[in-house]
Amino acid sequence: MNLENKQVSNQLEVFSADIHRHIYEVTTDWCRGQNPKTYAERHIRDIQHFNKLDILSSGLDTLDAVRCLYDYRRTAIFANDIQKYVEPGMKVLDAGTGTGILAFFAASQGAKVIALELNEATCQLAKELYEYLVNIGMLNPDLIEFVCCDAVTYTPTHEFDVLLSENLYTGMLYESQCSIISNLIKYLRISGIVMPASLESYVAIGCTNSVENLKKGCVLVLDPALPESCDYFLLTQPVLYDSIDFTQTCFEGVNKSLNFIATADGRANVLWIAGTAIMPSGTSISFSDCDYFTEPVLLPFDEEHNVLKGEQIRLDLIYSYGCKPQDINIKMSHEWD
Numbered sequence: 600m601n602l603e604n605k606q607v608s609n610q611l612e613v614f615s616a617d618i619h620r621h622i623y624e625v626t627t628d629w630c631r632g633q634n635p636k637t638y639a640e641r642h643i644r645d646i647q648h649f650n651k652l653d654i655l656s657s658g659l660d661t662l663d664a665v666r667c668l669y670d671y672r673r674t675a676i677f678a679n680d681i682q683k684y685v686e687p688g689m690k691v692l693d694a695g696t697g698t699g700i701l702a703f704f705a706a707s708q709g710a711k712v713i714a715l716e717l718n719e720a721t722c723q724l725a726k727e728l729y730e731y732l733v734n735i736g737m738l739n740p741d742l743i744e745f746v747c748c749d750a751v752t753y754t755p756t757h758e759f760d761v762l763l764s765e766n767l768y769t770g771m772l773y774e775s776q777c778s779i780i781s782n783l784i785k786y787l788r789i790s791g792i793v794m795p796a797s798l799e800s801y802v803a804i805g806c807t808n809s810v811e812n813l814k815k816g817c818v819l820v821l822d823p824a825l826p827e828s829c830d831y832f833l834l835t836q837p838v839l840y841d842s843i844d845f846t847q848t849c850f851e852g853v854n855k856s857l858n859f860i861a862t863a864d865g866r867a868n869v870l871w872i873a874g875t876a877i878m879p880s881g882t883s884i885s886f887s888d889c890d891y892f893t894e895p896v897l898l899p900f901d902e903e904h905n906v907l908k909g910e911q912i913r914l915d916l917i918y919s920y921g922c923k924p925q926d927i928n929i930k931m932s933h934e935w936d
C-alpha cells in the first residue's frame with residue numbers, strides 16, 4: 600500500500616453536503632474532547648485486540664466505533680450516499696450505529712432513524728452525542744431512536760426504506776454483517792436501499808520476514824512505523840475470491856479452490872487478504888485509500904513453501920463469515936488439479 604497515494608486520495612474525498620461536513624467536524628471534536636488521551640494512546644490497530652473481543656455477543660469496543668468515525672474517507676463516502684438516497688420522511692434502520700454518525704447524517708436528511716447498538720457504553724455515547732447535536736441546533740429532536748440490542752435478533756415494528764449496516768471487517772471476518780443483514784433485510788421495502796451494497800474480497804500469497812510478528816498469529820499490514828506491522832511482498836497477483844451481495848438473505852461463507860501463478864521467487868509463508876466495499880451509487884471504498892477500513896491482513900501458513908516464479912500454486916480456502924482469522928482453513932499445494 601502506498602501511503603503517499605493514500606493521503607492524496609483522502610484529501611480528494613469531500614462531503615458533498617455542507618451539513619454532513621459540519622456534523623462530522625462537530626462529532627469528531629466532541630469525541631476527541633471526551634477522552635483525548637485514551638484515544639490517542641491506544642494502538643487500536645492491533646489484530647490481537649480483535650481476537651480478545653467477543654464481537655458476536657458484545658460488539659466492538661467504544662474506541663473501535665470512534666476509530667470508524669475518524670476514518671475520514673470512509674465516513675465521507677457513506678455521507679455522500681446517504682445524501683443521494685435518503686429523503687425526508689424515509690424510515691432508516693442503522694444496524695450497529697457506533698457513535699451514531701450515519702444515523703446523524705440520515706436524520707439531517709429528514710429521515711426517521713432507528714439506531715441499534717450492541718455495546719451499551721457505545722449506545723450511551725451515541726445518545727449523548729445526539730442530544731448535543733440537538734442542543735446546538737444541528738439536528739432536530741425526536742428523529743433518532745437508539746436501541747441497545749443485538750441487530751441479529753432485533754425485530755423491527757415496521758418496514759424500512761434504507762438499511763445501513765457497516766459491520767465490515769476484511770474478508771468478512773470477525774463481525775456479524777451477514778447475520779445482521781439476514782435478519783433485517785426482510786423488513787426492507789421492495790427496492791429499498793442497503794448500504795453498503797456489497798463487499799469484494801481479494802487474496803494473494805505472500806512472503807514476510809517479520810517472523811517474530813507472525814509467531815503471534817495473523818497481523819494487520821498497517822503503517823510500517825508500528826511495531827506490530829509486517830514487511831512483506833506478494834508472490835502472486837491478488838485474486839477476487841468472494842463477492843457478497845448484501846441485498847440477498849443467504850450467506851454461506853467461503854469454500855473456494857483458487858489457482859495462482861507465482862510472479863516472483865520466495866518463501867510463501869502468509870496469505871494476504873484485503874477488501875473493497877461497493878456503495879449503492881457504485882462508489883467503492885477500498886483498503887488502499889482508507890485509514891482502517893477493510894485493511895489488508897496477513898495470515899501465517901502452518902509451514903513455509905518455497906515458490907519459484909512461473910510456478911502453479913493451488914489454494915483451498917474454507918471459512919464461515921464472522922469467524923476469527925485463525926479459524927480459516929487454508930491449504931496450499933504446488934500444482935493445479
Ligand SMILES: C[S@@+](CC[C@H](N)C(=O)[O-])C[C@H]1O[C@@H](n2cnc3c(N)ncnc32)[C@H](O)[C@@H]1O
Binds near residue numbers: 654667715717766779
Ligand atoms: C464498524 S462499527 C461502525 C459504526 C458506525 N455505523 C459507523 O459507520 O461509524 C460497528 C458497530 O456495530 C456494533 N455492533 C456489532 N455487532 C452488532 C450487533 N450484532 N448488533 C448491534 N450492534 C452491533 C459495534 O459494537 C460497533 O459499534
